[in-house]
Amino acid sequence: MIKVGVSGAAGRMGDAVCEAVGAAEDTELAGRADPALGVELGEILDGADVVVDFTTPETALDNARACLEAGVHAVVGTTGFDLDQLRAAAESSDGGANCFVAPNFAIGAVLMMEVSQAIAAHMPECEIVELHHDRKLDAPSGTAKRTAELIGAAGGNVHEPIHSVRLPGLVAHQEVIFGGEGQTLSLRHDSIDRRSFMPGVLLAVREVGNLPDRFTVGLEKLL
Numbered sequence: 181m182i183k184v185g186v187s188g189a190a191g192r193m194g195d196a197v198c199e200a201v202g203a204a205e206d207t208e209l210a211g212r213a214d215p216a217l218g219v220e221l222g223e224i225l226d227g228a229d230v231v232v233d234f235t236t237p238e239t240a241l242d243n244a245r246a247c248l249e250a251g252v253h254a255v256v257g258t259t260g261f262d263l264d265q266l267r268a269a270a271e272s273s274d275g276g277a278n279c280f281v282a283p284n285f286a287i288g289a290v291l292m293m294e295v296s297q298a299i300a301a302h303m304p305e306c307e308i309v310e311l312h313h314d315r316k317l318d319a320p321s322g323t324a325k326r327t328a329e330l331i332g333a334a335g336g337n338v339h340e341p342i343h344s345v346r347l348p349g350l351v352a353h354q355e356v357i358f359g360g361e362g363q364t365l366s367l368r369h370d371s372i373d374r375r376s377f378m379p380g381v382l383l384a385v386r387e388v389g390n391l392p393d394r395f396t397v398g399l400e401k402l403l
């Protein structure tokens with residue numbers, strides 16, 4: 181059994197992770213940390229092999245550092261903070277633990293990013309529209325920034341700005357629209373329930389300890 185601590189356990193994503201970890205046959209919930217529950221991350225590290233963090237842009241870096249220093253693998257889903265600082269922390273950590281980050285744990289969103297790169301080689305001009313619930317703290321989304329990065333690396337030209345829509349009723353959605361001479365091509369992914377992220381989170385929990393590098397970004401690396 182993999183013992184999993186959840187950081188941000190009282191939040192929308194953290195709550196769904198606790199449920200998924202409890203339901204899977206090879207994982208067990210080792211602790212739920214969240215100021216809303218009166219439990220500090222430091223209190224659950226002793227009993228955990230892996231901690232999954234879905235918190236806030238302000239706290240995710242310190243949380244991941246605390247895990248790595250304690251020799252606990254970190255799976256980070258929080259978006260909107262500087263990944264270069266986290267990479268540096270993970271690569272200089274001597275606790276023997278790995279850090280895995282995914283801006284999006286939904287397989288459909290990862291496939292949208294993969295296909296976008298293939299399209300960009302033939303139709304480079306594109307725009308990204310991302311749509312999320314109105315309590316999301318960061319804009320543009322981590323998924324949109326990562327998609328733009330990957331399309332750019334594949335030779336595409338993502339027009340600025342990335343468009344961010346925030347409305348009640350939405351969960352997490354993204355459209356990539358490519359335009360060429362006399363034609364457009366649109367890709368759209370919709371997470372209509374937070375359960376869409378859970379198979380990816382569980383895959384990361386199972387694989388983070390086997391990764392060859394201290395720091396890895398992107399669910400595609402595990403597929």
Ligand SMILES: NC(=O)c1ccc[n+]([C@@H]2O[C@H](COP(=O)([O-])OP(=O)(O)OC[C@H]3O[C@@H](n4cnc5c(N)ncnc54)[C@H](O)[C@@H]3O)[C@@H](O)[C@H]2O)c1
Binds near residue numbers: 215
């Ligand atoms: N990677 C993905 O696939 C994915 C998917 C959805 C959301 N997200 C990201 O996950 C994050 C959380 O989203 P949410 O909708 O669950 O937010 P939320 O506001 O519902 O939950 C965040 C929780 O973190 C807690 N928290 C704050 N500081 C903390 C600390 N120091 N230690 C532990 N817990 C702390 C808060 O009390 C809250 O309960 C956001 O950054 C969001 O963008 C990522």
